[in-house]
Amino acid sequence: MVHLFKPTSYRGGAAMAVGATLAWKIVSFANALLVALYFGADRATDVYFYLIMATGFGLTFLQRMNAAAVIPEAMTLDAQTTGGGRPLLNGFLYFYLLITLALGAAGIFFPVKVMEALSLFSIEELVRERNLLTWSFWMFGLQLLTAYLIAVLEMYRRFASSLFTPLNALLPLACLVLLGRTEGIVSMVYGFVAANAVQIIVFLWILKKELSWNFFLQPKRPSHVFVKNLISNQLIELANIAAGVLPLYLLSGLSAGLVSALNYAKQLAESPTEILTLRVTNVSKIQLTESAAKNDTNQLNADFLSTLHFLLFLLTPLAVFTAFYAPEIVTLFFKRGEFDAQDVRQAAAFLRPLLGLMLFMGPILMQNNVVAAGRKLKEFLPYALSGIVLFIVLTPPSVRAWGAFAFPYVQVGCCFVGLYLNYLFFSKYCPYISYGPSLRRAARLLAVNVIALFPSAVYAFFGAGTNPFVTVLIGGVIFLAGLFWLTRRSGDWDDFLRQLFERV
Numbered sequence: 001m002v003h004l005f006k007p008t009s010y011r012g013g014a015a016m017a018v019g020a021t022l023a024w025k026i027v028s029f030a031n032a033l034l035v036a037l038y039f040g041a042d043r044a045t046d047v048y049f050y051l052i053m054a055t056g057f058g059l060t061f062l063q064r065m066n067a068a069a070v071i072p073e074a075m076t077l078d079a080q081t082t083g084g085g086r087p088l089l090n091g092f093l094y095f096y097l098l099i100t101l102a103l104g105a106a107g108i109f110f111p112v113k114v115m116e117a118l119s120l121f122s123i124e125e126l127v128r129e130r131n132l133l134t135w136s137f138w139m140f141g142l143q144l145l146t147a148y149l150i151a152v153l154e155m156y157r158r159f160a161s162s163l164f165t166p167l168n169a170l171l172p173l174a175c176l177v178l179l180g181r182t183e184g185i186v187s188m189v190y191g192f193v194a195a196n197a198v199q200i201i202v203f204l205w206i207l208k209k210e211l212s213w214n215f216f217l218q219p220k221r222p223s224h225v226f227v228k229n230l231i232s233n234q235l236i237e238l239a240n241i242a243a244g245v246l247p248l249y250l251l252s253g254l255s256a257g258l259v260s261a262l263n264y265a266k267q268l269a270e271s272p273t274e275i276l277t278l279r280v281t282n283v284s285k286i287q288l289t290e291s292a293a294k295n296d297t298n299q300l301n302a303d304f305l306s307t308l309h310f311l312l313f314l315l316t317p318l319a320v321f322t323a324f325y326a327p328e329i330v331t332l333f334f335k336r337g338e339f340d341a342q343d344v345r346q347a348a349a350f351l352r353p354l355l356g357l358m359l360f361m362g363p364i365l366m367q368n369n370v371v372a373a374g375r376k377l378k379e380f381l382p383y384a385l386s387g388i389v390l391f392i393v394l395t396p397p398s399v400r401a402w403g404a405f406a407f408p409y410v411q412v413g414c415c416f417v418g419l420y421l422n423y424l425f426f427s428k429y430c431p432y433i434s435y436g437p438s439l440r441r442a443a444r445l446l447a448v449n450v451i452a453l454f455p456s457a458v459y460a461f462f463g464a465g466t467n468p469f470v471t472v473l474i475g476g477v478i479f480l481a482g483l484f485w486l487t488r489r490s491g492d493w494d495d496f497l498r499q500l501f502e503r504v
Helices: 010-039 043-080 086-109 111-118 123-128 130-155 159-164 167-183 186-211 224-252 258-269 271-293 297-324 326-334 341-373 377-402 404-429 435-462 468-490 492-503
Strands: none
Touching: 010 043, 010 167, 010 258, 010 326, 043 086, 043 123, 043 130, 043 186, 043 224, 043 258, 043 271, 043 341, 086 111, 086 130, 111 123, 111 130, 123 130, 130 159, 130 186, 130 271, 159 186, 167 186, 224 258, 224 377, 224 404, 258 271, 258 326, 258 341, 271 297, 271 341, 297 326, 297 341, 297 435, 297 468, 297 492, 326 341, 326 468, 341 377, 341 404, 341 435, 377 404, 404 435, 435 468, 468 492
């Protein structure tokens, strides 16, 4: 096994991560289909999906701390002295171990009280799902530790850690198939706990055997710059957590099935982000950090532009096509068993604006990578907080006025505001980044995709039948044919092929 964990190039690392995540997501879709088949969208699934999404926000909160502050600081210390970043990394390893134990204790002794404070579910519903709550706390703690160990391994270019990603879907699937009918939906959580426990054991072993890690190096007092960047980043992420949990909190007090419908829509909308965007940007972040450490701003800008175009070339067609065919695609994936027509309508209503958010993730994450690479988190704080606070302020009245499906549209609007705020920041602190041209190129690519969709839309309105599979298939062929012709003429296809070959 150890030979898999030799240092890997950025291109190879990105390809490996995307491939492993694709395998994980395919199995995750099988999980989602089985959950929809077995349990549909009711109050029990609402509690389960609420926990999954809430822990996902918490996981993202600390993953971004790792990526934006901890890993760049450790890389800087390693560049100054061989192994100089390891005491810092050990300190955060101890930190995550303590969090895991604390979460496990909370799950054992007072899970219902915690969830009562964090949701609008009734006490009776939470008591009924106490076992699910207890195991979810352990799952969350182990996920945090796993994510941190992956970040450390990737810092040392051990990108093969991503090969274990499919376990996060395979073991829950096995538990669901074996135990789902008797244990209920908590069987999925058993699988998540087992998958993370396996990964933690393997990753700790790899650190020891491959990197000769000394787990007893005493942490040193971090620098003032690091502390300021860490606090600034986590204030931004804390606001992001509040913005993410707020809609869930509001939905948990509305009619049954809405939280589940949101999750099913997220399964579709966030798959490209999880498979492609996060993996590519995570690897790119390390590359950008190295260029920033060398003060090579020309290379940093070139990598920023090429990676962003590569992502948007793949993401934009998915967003445009799936948004138009949202009801057919939701029906195709989920409408069976306990998942009925009402569930389809609700999931499709969430899916369309969520695809807009998926499209924004490429530019936003790449811009955040530049901020982290340049260690400008403290300066970025007021710009980032402004857009997040705007969303938090607008969401409750929007949901009250227009219903549960309003909040993702509010979030899309706030993303536009965020891009303008980032423009002001980059103009002042990172003028070497071609910010304006990157957005103009993204807008042109979006226009090309919308034009390519027009013949497919004509077919959908006037020629499609009632079979959703046939409708999506024929509409997709028409769309891709038009898109290929247009991107060949615009030059985007040639640019994409060049960037693809550079990453293979």
